[in-house]
Ligand SMILES: Nc1ncnc2c1ncn2[C@@H]1O[C@H](COP(=O)(O)OP(=O)(O)OP(=O)(O)O)[C@@H](O)[C@H]1O
């Protein structure tokens with residue numbers, strides 16, 4: 001990597017620290033130009049999560065010791081904070097302190113101009129806005145103004161926006177100053193192997209770690225290409241991978257054996273840690289005492305909610321009411337009816353559609369009718385049923401609709417998934433599928 | 441290095457660096473051009489109007505209307521440059537520059553006006569009954585001391601249309617009102633990219649406007665366009681290294697005559713005629729020049745053009761995981777089947793599951809939450825969007841969504857997708873078979 005105007009040794013160390021991003025670094029540097037030259041007023045860098053946008057831009061700014069402010073728009077909740085950060089970084093605390101209490105863009109630009117006329121930029125100043133999609137939710141004119149800040153303050157300043165959302169989604173209706181677009185491409189499998197292999201464990205060979213990474217990508221690559229996530233998963237599961245080696249059951253060269261050991265484990269990880277169903281800590285602990293808990297946890301996290309016995313039936317009844325057409329209730333729940341004949345009331349086009357469209361609202365009396373029917377005669381109805389309904393609503397397992405309207409009786413919708421209902425049904429020995437119209 | 445080169449003051453690398461510096465500054469639009477290209481009549485018209493205020497003390501109002509990057513700000517800048525060359529004007533005329541992006545309401549605007557007229561101290565803590573009173577006071581205060589005549593004030597309102605959104609259009613009403621009465625000589629110059637700007641004005645505001653408009657719509661001819669390219673890329677005659685300058689300028693001339701460059705420029709010209717997008721193209725070409733190749737080459741322009749015309753959505757689609765790509769295809773099928781009606785996650789999942797069960801041998805079954813996570817990533821990328829975000833309590837999987845991609849974009853992405861499994865490709869095409 002060679003670039004006029006920057007010390008060569010620093011460029012070399014940059015290149016070392018940013019594998020697979022040489023082209024991007026070179027292009028970025030040529031866009032920026034030598035420090036005293038003008039750079040384009042605004043540059044929009046986009047690309048998938050963890051393609052190194054923030055990392056590259058930040059490293060370049062920091063290593064080359066350029067004047068810059070790096071602002072994450074998720075942390076920076078108000079324009080005022082942003083203005084403060086910028087003035088502080090470029091002109092010191094006095095400048096930042098002279099912002100009025102609720103500064104407008106007008107105040108910011110005026111102060112910037114005032115300060116920069118005293119100390120004009122000898123090097124391009126850079127304002128970097130990370131996760132820039134958030135600026136759209138702030139003041140409507142913030143983004144268009146920042147895009148042409150160079151013109152507004154007539155000084156050598158460049159605004160760099162970083163985002164994973166494409167520029168088309170930013171452009172206001174009446175247009176604005178168009179930034180230069182610059183894409184950070186996603187890492188392919190080979191890139192990911194190269195980058196992740198750098199984290200190899202000191203007590204094992206780099207080759208072993210590389211083959212571990214290959215196995216990991218074999219499981220996860222079709223689902224997730226996020227480097228940060230993969231790196232986390234790699235670190236988390238490496239001890240398990242090494243277990244056969246530790247115990248002396250396998251040698252480093254027995255890749256197949258090691259694969260057989262780790263593969264199912266990684267599959268399980270996809271359904272748990274990857275989904276944040278269990279925390280990284282829990283996952284590590286589970287790895288330790290795996291022998292005792294043979295059933296894989298995860299996915300089941302919801303099922304750990306303990307409900308009172310009748311609440312379970314209420315919830316099941318609510319689910320049936322939400323997903324069955326009301327006209328089929330007689331067939332399902334009338335005791336005298338005997339065996340259910342499905343053919344009579346099947347309408348072809350209706351089939352399967354209920355579970356696709358989502359739960360439909362139902363009135364209270366329908367819920368109760370189904371409830372008494374499914375609970376059988378095992379319970380005498382009490383007022384506590386109503387308070388149980390209320391608590392299901394407060395747990396957000398049921399949704400209440402139209403409660404503001406005093407004229408209408410309240411309606412409800414069931415707000416849990418089929419898996420959840422099936423899990424609950426099992427605990428009370430009830431076969432819910434038999435009562436679902438969609439699954440006849 | 442040869443001894444001949446050593447004798448000159450600048451090395452080749454220094455020359456390149458200096459050339460870059462000059463051209464970058466020009467292409468970053470920080471310098472006014474010597475002369476606006478193809479805007480002679482507009483230039484004369486505006487200069488004439490502003491002279492009447494600046495020299496003869498007549499009030500006036502005018503709108504400069506043209507698309508983005510058409511040169512509105514530049515035109516005004518050039519006119520003011522000439523105007524301020526007149527000695528009596530420079531001493532006498534005051535300028536107030538406002539921008540709809542910055543002065544987002546009339547209170548802020550008034551404060552800014554006061555500041556730019558250097559009247560903060562005069563105003564002090566005075567309280568005014570109305571906006572009009574305040575403005576009148578400011579203009580009165582300008583009649584300093586012995587002079588009975590007020591100093592002319594030029595009010596420049598960039599992004600003029602945004603001021604029309606201020607409450608009651610108070611600022612516009614008052615400024616235009618002053619420009620019609622004999623209170624003080626003022627000119628109100630509005631700059632806007634909205635051709636329908638007059639329809640934004642309230643009746644009482646509109647009736648006070650002179651209805652003078654200067655349009656910057658007449659497109660350049662292609663010859664003018666190419667000439668502009670040549671002149672924008674040329675180095676000035678006073679460049680400290682004449683030999684380098686000559687070589688550079690000759691290479692630019694040659695470049696402009698090149699057939700493939702002409703073709704490229706014509707494509708650019710046909711997609712947008714404005715200078716700003718041209719400058720972006722030229723900027724991207726110029727930055728590729730380095731000591732190792734010290735003149736501008738045809739390949740630099742080609743590469744710049746390739747960068748500019750890159751399709752962002754295609755770039756993002758390229759980086760999706762296979763699972764995410766499958767979901768996009770499922771949504772495309774839903775769009776085809778249901779004529780673009782919105783869909784929910786459950787339906788997408790259903791389509792996907794059907795594919796896994798019936799047709800796929802490379803894609804494995806994924807747990808539903810894993811699929812959901814992929815789906816949510818697409819939402820985050822804004823490729824899929826909720827139809828109505830305010831529906832509140834709908835479960836995530838039943839929230840109605842729309843795919844923000846065209847049919848063609850999906851198919852193209854599929855072609856470019858690295859190592860796309862063939863069964864996935866076939867599935868995407870299957871609806872037409
Ligand atoms: N006719 C022209 N001749 C020479 N340069 C031009 C011409 N038109 C535009 N330019 C150049 O194009 C650039 C953009 O022009 P300018 O900033 O005036 O656009 P604008 O109309 O004010 O756009 P916006 O509506 O976004 O403010 C400037 O650098 C200007 O010098």
Ligand SMILES: Nc1ncnc2c1ncn2[C@@H]1O[C@H](COP(=O)(O)OP(=O)(O)O)[C@@H](O)[C@H]1O
Nearest residue numbers: 018019021049050051052053054055195227228
């Ligand atoms: N080429 C790379 N080499 C080493 N680490 C990288 C590389 N690209 C990204 N990373 C790491 O991945 C993580 C995510 O990168 P980041 O720059 O935050 O991504 P983005 O801003 O594109 O979402 C960072 O911790 C960074 O250290």
Ligand SMILES: [Mg+2]
Nearest residue numbers: 053054130131
């Ligand atoms: Mg980032």
Ligand SMILES: [Mg+2]
Nearest residue numbers: 512513514598
């Ligand atoms: Mg402008």
